[in-house]
Amino acid sequence: MNSADDHLISLETAANLTSEIVDQSLLESHDTSFVVYDYRKLEEKLNLVRNSFPSFWKHATAIKANPLAKIIKHIGQSGNGLEAASYEEIWLAQKAKAPFIIWDSPAKSEEEISLVFNEASNIIINANSLYELKALCDRDANDNIQLGLRINPEMSLSSMSSMTVGSTGSKFGEPISNAADIVNYFKKSGLNLGLHIHASSQNNNLKESVSAVKRICELALEIGLNRISYIDIGGGFPADYGFEKTVEISKYSALLRDECPILFNESVDVYTEFGRYYHANAGFHVSRINEVKAFPSQQTLTNHLGADMFLRESYQPGKWEHRLGIMNKHFKLISEAVIKTDVGGPLCFGGDYLAKNVSLPPATNKDYLIIMDTGANSFALWSMHCSRTFPKVIGINQNGTPFILKKRQALEDIEKFWS
Numbered sequence: 001m002n003s004a005d006d007h008l009i010s011l012e013t014a015a016n017l018t019s020e021i022v023d024q025s026l027l028e029s030h031d032t033s034f035v036v037y038d039y040r041k042l043e044e045k046l047n048l049v050r051n052s053f054p055s056f057w058k059h060a061t062a063i064k065a066n067p068l069a070k071i072i073k074h075i076g077q078s079g080n081g082l083e084a085a086s087y088e089e090i091w092l093a094q095k096a097k098a099p100f101i102i103w104d105s106p107a108k109s110e111e112e113i114s115l116v117f118n119e120a121s122n123i124i125i126n127a128n129s130l131y132e133l134k135a136l137c138d139r140d141a142n143d144n145i146q147l148g149l150r151i152n153p154e155m156s157l158s159s160m161s162s163m164t165v166g167s168t169g170s171k172f173g174e175p176i177s178n179a180a181d182i183v184n185y186f187k188k189s190g191l192n193l194g195l196h197i198h199a200s201s202q203n204n205n206l207k208e209s210v211s212a213v214k215r216i217c218e219l220a221l222e223i224g225l226n227r228i229s230y231i232d233i234g235g236g237f238p239a240d241y242g243f244e245k246t247v248e249i250s251k252y253s254a255l256l257r258d259e260c261p262i263l264f265n266e267s268v269d270v271y272t273e274f275g276r277y278y279h280a281n282a283g284f285h286v287s288r289i290n291e292v293k294a295f296p297s298q299q300t301l302t303n304h305l306g307a308d309m310f311l312r313e314s315y316q317p318g319k320w321e322h323r324l325g326i327m328n329k330h331f332k333l334i335s336e337a338v339i340k341t342d343v344g345g346p347l348c349f350g351g352d353y354l355a356k357n358v359s360l361p362p363a364t365n366k367d368y369l370i371i372m373d374t375g376a377n378s379f380a381l382w383s384m385h386c387s388r389t390f391p392k393v394i395g396i397n398q399n400g401t402p403f404i405l406k407k408r409q410a411l412e413d414i415e416k417f418w419s
Contacts, residue, residue, distance in 0.1 A: 007044050007281050008242055011325040011333055014284045014370050019331040021394050021402045030408070031392050033287035033304040037066075037375055037405060038396040039074065041282035046078055049274060052253045056266055060102045062235055062275025063089040065376040066283075068393065070405055072096045075278075083235070083273040087112040090120065102126065102232065102273060104150065104196070106172055117142050124271070126150045126196040126232060130174045130182060137191060146229055148194025151176055151219065153212040157200045162316065163236075166199030166212055173197070176215055179222070186223040193227065195220055198234030201276065204247050209236065210255045217260040220268070228268050235273035239280035241373045242323045249277070276376040283375025285309065289326075289367045290346070298340040299362060303369045306345010306352040308388055310371075311381040313354055314345070322354075323372040326361050331368065334361040343369065347386045387414050 017036060021027060027034060049059055060081035063072055067089065072082055073096040081100035082093040087108070093101045100122040105112075108128075113136070116123060121144040127133035133149045152173035153166045165172040173196075174182060186193055199212035213233045220228045233256075240246050256263060263270050287303040307314035313322070324343065326334045338359035345352040354371065363369075382390055395405035 007041055007048075008240060008323075009038065009041065009281065009284060009372065011323065011370060011372065014286075014372060015325070015327050015331055015333040017396060017402070018286055018327065018368070018370070022331060024402055026394055026402055026404055027392070028408075032290075033285065033309075033391045034408075035283060035285050035374070035379060035391055035393040036396065036402075037068070037071065037283045037393060039071075039282070039398055040396065040400070041375075042071070042074075042278060043078075043398065045278045045281070046075070046080065049249060049272070049278070052250045053272070054264055054266075054270075057270045057272065058100065059272045059274070060100070061278055062273050063092060064380060065275030066279040066380055067092060068379075068406060069095065070395070071279075072098070081271075083275070087115070090116065090123070094120070100124065102271065104198070104273070108132070113139075117145065120144065124148060124194065124230070124232070126194070128171075128173060130178065130185060133174075133193070134185065137189060137193075146194060147191070148196050148230060148232065149174055149182065150196040150198070151182075151216050153197060153199050153215045155199060155208070155212055155215075157203060157205070157208050157212075162312075162319075163201040163203070164199070165201075166197070176219065179219060182219065183223050186227050191227075192229040194230040194232060195228060196232035196234065198236055198273065201236040202238045203236060204238050204244055206247060206252050206255055209252065210259050213256060213263075214259045217262055220262065225262065225267050230269040230271060231263060232271040232273065233263070235275050235277070237274050237277040239276045239373065239376065241280070241321060243321050279376035280373050281375065283373070283378070285371040285374045285378065286327075287369045287371070289363055289365055289369055291365055292363050294362075298342065299360075300342045300344060301360075301363055301369065302344045302346065303354075304346050305369075305371065305391075306347050306354060307349075308345070308347060308383045308385060309378055309391075310345075310354050310374075311383055312377065314351055317351075317353065317356060322374065324355065324358060324360060325370040325372070326363050327368040327370060329366045329368075333370075334363075334367070336361040346388065349385075384414075384417065387418070389414065 076098040150173035390409035393406035
């Protein structure tokens, strides 16, 4: 399963890093759970993407996958732009001094658009409909802003339904069935405009992903490349969670080169917007096991991370699996014979389970749970249900040294949120 393209942190390595974090006294008694994020793994993925595609391509990183301010600042300093799915994420990207920003929100208010036109620089705005694009183009020209249109390829895709955004009826993008109107406007507008597509996320079927991109390349050729300022192929490339067949991004590039040659001959600027792929394997979570209920044929664990941290995992049970492990009180990985285990979280509702019917060693309330490949779309989806505090985040720098990346949320901040 493993290849040069998966870059998984092993459970053993996670246990060793946890022991080092404890030895350096970076945790306090109230840190019943914490997040670990390894910058070295992020750099591996950033470089892998750059080396897999032509040097003239420009790469943005989706903020929504991991919006921690210090991490997105690091990404901006590395040369990547940032993709924003809201005005608030534009603000984060500006604070991070990103070299460029792509704004893809499907719901941009007039007030937000005015602020961006008046204040932002080096920004691409991908309109969510032809109607929105026309309204943007009717505004006074701004040399710091490029405009484009998101296209819905209207495809039936094999990715899970909640991750598919390119089918008929989607709220995202102008339907490609309206191609005649799109071509007519692009030709008559007198402007050079971009095309954007993002059909799905975490889809292991590369041929489907390439087929979606091919549709906007064909649309660009129909419009005429002299009218196309850029093609943004979006993100959505799958991360490896240790269960799926590994999908290599170099293969994705090779398939795109075969099917979409205009992306590789420097006839048009090309952008990407990967998020999960950069971050997922760089992170893991650790939680103290609070309680163990033993039954004749299984055990049920209660830990301090549940639907507040792992929203999708809890509300879509069985869809988002993670590699799990148990450490003893000395932070040594337990490798005894396993039993059927349900992993419950700390929230006061019946659906608060990270996983059910998984195989884990027998545990005690002195042990710790490790949850792997959590650097994307975990704390980024943090829920305030039950008003629990956001845990401490420990970074691992390029030299392998742990440090406090983000402090545990203060109780006073909970009151401010609800006030």
